[in-house]
Amino acid sequence: xxxxxxxxxxxxxxxxxxxxxxxxxxxxxxxxxxxxxxxxxxxxxxxxxxxxxxxxxxxxxxxxxxxxxxxxxxxxxxxxxxxxxxxxxxxxxxxxxxxxxxxxxxxxxxxxxxxxxxxxxxxxxxxxxxxxxxxxxxxxxxxxxxxxxxxxxxxxxxxxxxxxxxxxxxxxxxxxxxxxxxxxxxxxxxxxxxxxxxxxxxxxxxxxxxxxxxxxxxxxxxxxxxxxxxxxxxxxxxxxxxxxxxxxxxxxxxxxxxxxxxxxxxxxxxxxxxxxxxxxxxxxxxxxxxxxxxxxxxxxxxxxxxxxxxxxxxxxxxxxxxxxxxxxxxxxxxxxxxxxxxxxxxxxxxxxxxxxxxxxxxxxxxxxxxxxxxxxxxxxxxxxxxxxxxxxxxxxxxxxxxxxxxxxxxxxxxxxxxxxxxxxxxxxxxxxxxxxxxxxxxxxxxxxxxxxxxxxxxxxxxxxxxxxxxxxxxxxxxxxxxxxxxxxxxxxxxxxxxxxxxxxxxxxxxxxxxxx
Numbered sequence: 001x002x003x004x005x006x007x008x009x010x011x012x013x014x015x016x017x018x019x020x021x022x023x024x025x026x027x028x029x030x031x032x033x034x035x036x037x038x039x040x041x042x043x044x045x046x047x048x049x050x051x052x053x054x055x056x057x058x059x060x061x062x063x064x065x066x067x068x069x070x071x072x073x074x075x076x077x078x079x080x081x082x083x084x085x086x087x088x089x090x091x092x093x094x095x096x097x098x099x100x101x102x103x104x105x106x107x108x109x110x111x112x113x114x115x116x117x118x119x120x121x122x123x124x125x126x127x128x129x130x131x132x133x134x135x136x137x138x139x140x141x142x143x144x145x146x147x148x149x150x151x152x153x154x155x156x157x158x159x160x161x162x163x164x165x166x167x168x169x170x171x172x173x174x175x176x177x178x179x180x181x182x183x184x185x186x187x188x189x190x191x192x193x194x195x196x197x198x199x200x201x202x203x204x205x206x207x208x209x210x211x212x213x214x215x216x217x218x219x220x221x222x223x224x225x226x227x228x229x230x231x232x233x234x235x236x237x238x239x240x241x242x243x244x245x246x247x248x249x250x251x252x253x254x255x256x257x258x259x260x261x262x263x264x265x266x267x268x269x270x271x272x273x274x275x276x277x278x279x280x281x282x283x284x285x286x287x288x289x290x291x292x293x294x295x296x297x298x299x300x301x302x303x304x305x306x307x308x309x310x311x312x313x314x315x316x317x318x319x320x321x322x323x324x325x326x327x328x329x330x331x332x333x334x335x336x337x338x339x340x341x342x343x344x345x346x347x348x349x350x351x352x353x354x355x356x357x358x359x360x361x362x363x364x365x366x367x368x369x370x371x372x373x374x375x376x377x378x379x380x381x382x383x384x385x386x387x388x389x390x391x392x393x394x395x396x397x398x399x400x401x402x403x404x405x406x407x408x409x410x411x412x413x414x415x416x417x418x419x420x421x422x423x424x425x426x427x428x429x430x431x432x433x434x435x436x437x438x439x440x441x442x443x444x445x446x447x448x449x450x451x452x453x454x455x456x457x458x459x460x461x462x463x464x465x466x467x468x469x470x471x472x473x474x475x476x477x478x479x480x481x482x483x484x485x486x487x488x489x490x491x492x493x494x495x496x497x498x499x500x501x502x503x504x505x506x507x508x509x510x511x512x513x514x515x516x
Contacts, residue, residue, distance in 0.1 A: 002453045003178055009207055011044075011183045013214045018044045018183070020385055021203055021218035023190050023232055025049075026056035027166075027371050029224035030173040031378030031398075037180035038401055039382065039394040044216060046188040046205055048225075050461045051174050052167040055226050056371065057465055058301075058334025060251065060289055061281050063088050063096050063162040063372050065125065067266070068275050070117050075124060077353060082125040084373045087399060089129050089162060092169055093406040094416040098130050099163045099279075100263040102145055104153040104318070111135060114157040114268075121159060133159035147259040149320045158263065163279060166371060167465040168414045171454055172404045186455055193221070193235050193363070200236070200361045209457070220385045223365040227337040236363045243357065243367050245338045250307035251288030253330040253472060254323045259285045270314050278315065284329065284472050287315050294335065301333040305516050330474040330513050339368030356384055364388060375399075411441060422449055436483055439476035442469050447484050451491040459485055459506040464513075474513040481506055 020036050022029045025047025036043035047053075065082035066074075088096045105111035118133035136144065136156040145156075178184050185207075192204035194215060202217045223232040227246045234240065259265070265278035272291055279286045290307040308331060316322035339355040354369035354377050364384055369377045379396045386393050404416030412419040425445055426433035432445035442463075450456035450466035459481055464470040469477040485499045485506075492498070 003175060003184070003455050005185060005455050005457070008178075008183050008185050009188070009210075012046070012185060012188070012205070012216050013212075015215075015217065017217035017219065018042045019219050019389075019391075020044075020382075021046070021216055021221045022224055023203070023221065024224035024226060024229075025051040025174070025184070025186060026054055026224065026226055027052070027170055027173070027374040028226065028366055028369060028377050028381075029222075030170055030177065031374040032222055032224055032366075032381045033182045033184065034173050034177040034180070034401075034403075035375075035378040035382045035396060035398050036385070037177045037182040038397050040181075041382075041394075042181070043177075044183040044218070045174075045177070045185070046190065046203075046216070047186045048189040048208075050186045050458065050465060051184075051455075052170040052465050053460075054228070055334050055337065056170055057167040058249075058251075058332050059166045059371050060249075060277060061163050061166060061279060061286060062277065063164050065121065065161065065372070067117070067121060067159070067161075070120060075120075078121070079124045079126075080376065081353075081370075081372050082121075084376050085162060086125070086127045086129050087375060088164070088372070091398075091401060092164070092172065092403040092416075094404055094413055094419075095169045095172070096162050096164045098160050100131070100144075100158050100160055101266045101277075102136065102141070102148075102156050102158045102263050103266045103268060104141075104148070104150070104156045106152060107154055111155045111157060118157055118159045130160035130162070133157060144263055145261050145265065147257075147261060147320050148265065149318055152317075163264070163281065164371075165282075165414055165468065167468070169403070171466065172416055175454075176401075176403050184455075186461075187457060190232060190235070193361075195361055198361060200363055220389045221363055222381055222385065223363055224381070226367075227335040229337065229365055229367055233359070233363070233365060236359050236361055240359070241340075243340050243355075243365065245340050246294040247336045247338055248292040248294050248301050248307075248333050249289035249336060250292070250303040250311065250331065250333045251286050252308060252311050252323075252328045253281075253284050253286055253332075254327050255329065256280065256283055256285055258319055258321055258323050258327070265318060267314060267318060271310060276311070276314050278318070282468065282472055287311050287323075289334075301335050302512050303331045303333045303516060307333070308515060325515055328515055329476075330471055331515060332471060332513055337367060356380060358384065358388055362388055418453070422446075425449065437476055437480045439473050440469050440480065442467055442477075442480065442484075444487055447487045448491055451488055456488070457492075459488065459502045460509050462488065463506075470510065470513050474510060478507075478510055 019041040020043045022045040033045040065078045187208040194202035202215045267276040270276045357365045450462045456462045
């Protein structure tokens, strides 16, 4: 089924009030729209840029309980995340896959510490969807972890979490919400809030494609804009305290031959005190992340040379062949919207990871959290909407709501239920299935599909989010961008000026994925 942006814009503009309007099209906002739609509420979602263009496309690609929280005895937080990990595995098996994580140990006592901690992790998980942790001897480690420099380690421990493709899952959540009746629109910017008797009654927006302004009425509004939530908060009350402390995390991407393992590596402590991962992802390896405080959010956060050097130097301590700057095929930085401590007096703290606030006007704001717990945060937000709007409670059903089924369509498995349709499209016209460049799996079919069925409007929509080309090989993507622009231009019915403008914007945005 195609998701037609123009029809959704018409619905937003027709003036009929919604039960709930969600601002922000990342994981949390999309999850809220899905939860509300599945409870049969009339819900709309608007996003200033593209779905997942911020933090949600730049994660570490992990669905996990948070092993590092065990050191601080945050057991309830870990149990909560592990429960959501299992639900994601059941509800989106085409994208969420179990993955082994190896922690090298230096000496008996370090191995004992990891073994005991991970047995507790297994206990808190309480399910059989993921393998139990166990110790590894050097011989088994050598076989399992090719590319790992074992000179400094006497043994290791392996445990199980999961990895996923973040924006492919995000789109599936958005599409599922739409199929259940949600009205959705990307490139739809909130410019103001309307109040009646000091209570929110509508949101003023601008369609960034047509430059048209209109108003959307809603009984309740949820601010799910992550690192940019203080901007919406200021529209509600310009004197409001800051509720988000932005923190930047950087990753690098290298070729698989540096680490040809089917398991991931967990580095328990880096120079800046973080846990770092070396993760097989698609046909590449992702290494990260760093932790750098930021003064404010940015639409396209830029990796710094210092962060890149930290990731490379850490990798050099663990890999047999240390990667250098020339080996990095892409890099990316994401902003973690950490909930501010000691902020607004009205904050209702839901967990150590996220908070939900309700302003005097009724604006609901969700801050913090992580991809793994997006569903739980969405459930709590919709419950809060029911309280704020004095609506009778409707049970949440997303615990077991399938987002998309498993698929055996080979290279198109990331498309879930739609994989066979994409495959049929290529069967009808085999030329559409030919890679546009030998360095990527990107085809004309992928591009056309993204425009026709997945609301892709720009080059970066296709090359960074509907496909992951920019994240895998930025230079190769740069070379193929003109051809992709031509295909998109024909699909969208645009002219040559559109191609020129898109390529200019793309070149500017691409700098965030190239080494500084």
